[in-house]
Amino acid sequence: MGDTIVYAGVKFQIMTPYPDRPNQGGLMCSAEIRPVAGRNWEPGPPSPESIELGRVVDRGIRESGCIDVDNLCIIPGEKAWQVILDLFAISDDGNLFDAFALAGIAALKTAMLPEVRFEMSDTDRPLPVSKTPTMCSYHKVGGRFVYDADGKEELGGDERIHITLGDDGHVHSLQKGLKGIFTADEFAEIMEHAQGRCEELRQMILRAEG
Structure with missing residues (x-):
């Protein structure tokens, strides 16, 4: 990822569970890119690029089921933990998608539910994360x-x-992004490479966990 530098933070708040999922907590993910990241970025409301970044990272984490959202329920139908994953770019030298995804899952796997501060327990407990989804991005140039x-x-x-x-x-x-298309053979080639590369990134995260 070259000189790209990002960081991720996790915070929590109490939410009312959704009516169709009364026993589950929630996840929100957002990405923010300010001018400090590079001359191509401007101040102001979230850009389409930052919105897409947040949504793509969110979907990968959410669809993996890595967070046990049932374990985030406090009182069924009344209270649950909402996990908020904030992603920030410090330097953009390309491939913000993979950088954000890597930082995001690493932050989630080391996050602690602040049960002491919310007077729910005498000790905080780890966020229930049982899997390590990883993202690989490819460009056709x-x-x-x-x-x-x-x-x-x-x-x-x-x-x-x-x-x-x-x-x-x-x-x-x-x-998929941009306007071009991928053939079936091209997609098969990408998938074969992604299997190995994602495993390398996963092992890097696990080693960092200790």
Whole structure:
């Protein structure tokens, strides 16, 4: 990911469970990119790019089922924990998608539910995260696939795709961007590479956990 630098933070609040999921907590994910990240970014409300970044990362985490949302319920139908994952870019040198996804799952796996502060328990407890979904992104530049594209390569990209894989290699989310298309053979080639690369990223997260 080159000189791209991001950080992720997790905070919690009490929510009223949704009527169709009275025994579950919730997850929100947002991405913020300010001018400090690079000259291409401007101040103001969230840009379409930052909204897409937040949604793609959110979907990969949500669809993986890595957070036990049933374990976030406090009082069925009345109170539950809402997990808020905030993602910030400090330096954008390309591939913010993978950087945000990596930082996000690492932050979730080390987060603690603040039960002492909310007077629910004498001790805080870890956020119930049981899986480690990881994302791999690919750009097609000049007819060739580029994994982990830097800023210049992204500018020349015709198509891009983001793949989130689970611990067992299961595909939890796919997101295609830009206007081009991928053939079946191209997609098969990307998937084969993604299986190995996502596992490398997963092991990196697990080693960091200790």
